[in-house]
Amino acid sequence: MIFYLTGTGNSRWAARLLADHLQDTAEDAAPYLKSGLTPSLHSEKPWIFVCPTYGWQIPHIFADLLRRTGFDGSKKAYFILTCGGDIGAAGPRLQKLCGEIGLEYCGVLPLIMPENYVAMFPVPGEEEAQKIIDAAREPLLEATALIAGEKPFPARRLSLSDRLKSGPVNWFFYRFCIKSSPFYTTAACNGCGRCAKMCFTNCIVMQEGKPHWEKNCTHCMACICGCPQHAIEYGKKSQGKPRYRCEEYTG
CATH class of the missing domain: 3.40.50 (Rossmann fold)
Incomplete structure (x- = not known):
């Protein structure tokens, strides 16, 4: 397996x-x-x-x-x-x-x-x-x-x-770099909730139709790279960078 x-x-x-x-x-x-x-x-x-x-x-x-x-x-x-x-x-x-x-x-x-x-x-x-x-x-x-x-x-x-x-x-890295507080959404966020569904640590909760990051983030980058609206940023560090997500294996 x-x-x-x-x-x-x-x-x-x-x-x-x-x-x-x-x-x-x-x-x-x-x-x-x-x-x-x-x-x-x-x-x-x-x-x-x-x-x-x-x-x-x-x-x-x-x-x-x-x-x-x-x-x-x-x-x-x-x-x-x-x-x-x-x-x-x-x-x-x-x-x-x-x-x-x-x-x-x-x-x-x-x-x-x-x-x-x-x-x-x-x-x-x-x-x-x-x-x-x-x-x-x-x-x-x-x-x-x-x-x-x-x-x-x-x-x-x-x-x-x-x-x-x-x-x-x-x-x-774990002590000082893995933080959830720099995550935020831009005006492009439509509140679809996909980020919260993808988050396997349950770090993201939806509040008033917008995602909120709590403290158990592991920096998997699923939310920021999987947002269909490209509406998530990580402070200034992610600005202007492409978002990468690997397509499904098809053989």
């Missing part, structure tokens, strides 16, 4: 490509997060966890969900982390996580996908984004061959920079 979390669609695209080529199922983690339900999952095939990279680690909210999930069947676990650049030293932390949840760590694949973090980084235009997605197919298909044979992903050599990014920089 492929168990995935996505904000703007990158990890969903990767998960569904994997499901297609491995003849497996792709299960979205978002409904469990939104409802607060505890998953109880079964798979005879290896577990494949696909998610974005937040501050050079697996998203904390996804790691916490995996810790409370019941896994039955296969004991092998592969991770695929979509990212705009690199995943730092995420691997050792994922190996430790597998020990906590009773699974055998089989490695992690960093998968370069279009950057979506409009709150901090430049975001590619449509043509450039498509080129990045097209280039992601080859490493992902190579990964399917290893998973099908239940062979581990190649180990990655980690630098001091990698360890710093996934260690103290990640702590700094």
Whole structure:
């Protein structure tokens, strides 16, 4: 089973490509997060966890969900982390996580996908984004061959920079960068409520027909990139930037 979390669609695209080529199922983690339900999952095939990279680690909210999930069947676990650049030293932390949840760590694949973090980084235009997605197919298909044979992903050599990014920089990122207060809507907002429906942390609530951001945001960027009216901004940092959302995988 492929168990995935996505904000703007990158990890969903990767998960569904994997499901297609491995003849497996792709299960979205978002409904469990939104409802607060505890998953109880079964798979005879290896577990494949696909998610974005937040501050050079697996998203904390996804790691916490995996810790409370019941896994039955296969004991092998592969991770695929979509990212705009690199995943730092995420691997050792994922190996430790597998020990906590009773699974055998089989490695992690960093998968370069279009950057979506409009709150901090430049975001590619449509043509450039498509080129990045097209280039992601080859490493992902190579990964399917290893998973099908239940062979581990190649180990990655980690630098001091990698360890710093996934260690103290990640702590700094969560402590000082992930804030919901800069989000606001422009006059283009029509109160459709799509942002609140997409928010798997239930951070967004509708008040008097407009979205209001509370304090449990995880910076998935689903709201700002998924707004059909392009009516959401993140302070001045998102102004003038394109909004990126990965289209559904179609084969």
